Amino acid sequence: MASIRNNLNHKSTEFRKAPPKHYEIKIVRRKTTPSWFMASTSVEMQSNILRDRLTNGKTLVVAEGYVFEFERRGYLQAGAFVPEVVTEHPELVKQLHEEFVHAGSDVVLAFTYYGHREKLRLIGKEDQLEVLNRKALAIASEVARETGMLFAGNICNTTVYRGDDPDSVQAVRDMFTEQVVWAVEAGVDFIVAETFAKFPEAMLALEVIKEVGKGVPAVVTLAASGRDVTAEGIPMEEACRQLEEAGATVVGLNCCRGPKTILPLMAKIRKVCKGPIACLPVTYRTSSEYPTFHSLIDPGSNQHAFPFDLPALCCSRREIKEFARECRDLGVEYVGLCCGNCSHYLRVVAEEYGRKPPASKYSPDMSQHFMYGDKSKFEQNSALLKTFQNGSS
């Protein structure tokens, strides 16, 4: 662990002097906007670091999936899925940010997913809400600064939005507002608002970012269920088009669907959205029969796999590579992975998008393997390989 950190710190020093080689353009960190600028320009006229990073064929690779990864590691409880690890083990959160940057993430996303007031209330720790949010933002900011990557805040579906109840809408607005204000105070480059199945809730998130975000750009992504429409029946591509029209810099889909079932929707979104689009699926083998990770059946038990038995349905690296290639061909500018993401997957995506992150130093080279490798070196082991590959026959 220490050696990884030392290695990364060493790289970090280089990053501060010059962008890493796998970067496509020079990184320009957003400075605090001068007050005269805020007073005299509209949101549309302000500089938009996110748009600048995604125009003229440029792309961003983005690691998500922190909730599942910390649950898997034994530092976060499935059920409420609240990121308590932020305050209980901040050093581990920092390390995972570093690991994802090492694997090719261009963005350090503050781990405030499900760190909103409703979730903290659910586990009886509402009094820790602000501390958790500010800590998560501080950790992500530190790693972004050290590595030269973009720093993003994060808000998400609240689980309590009910459009026909003004009190619910106001409560959700208040939850978004406090988190956006904390993120802006921490100096984020942009804010990710994600995993919305309800279109009006996504619109409300965007509205709040525009209202209190002081011009910080927004990525807004929807979560597609088994149907190709939002909870209200709006086609996903139309919902994305409206979010883009309402001012989101990047729109798209994340979570719930795996590579195979998210891509057909992305093709429709590409057709109607003019600006950058985002695609961050879960890393499980969803199919037309089982389009979301909630619907997947564990072939071993014949039971629903979500969430504990999803490892029985993990994508292969080959499938992740194929996904990234299709995204690139489709023109997805903001690409990444959500629940189930691990560094070995993210590196594949980064490499398919033309990057060579530090972790590429350790990308597989099977020519050196004693059975699979170069025949001239390992000829004597070819017979041995056959005995392993043939199983019991």
Ligand SMILES: [Zn+2]
């Ligand atoms: Zn997810």
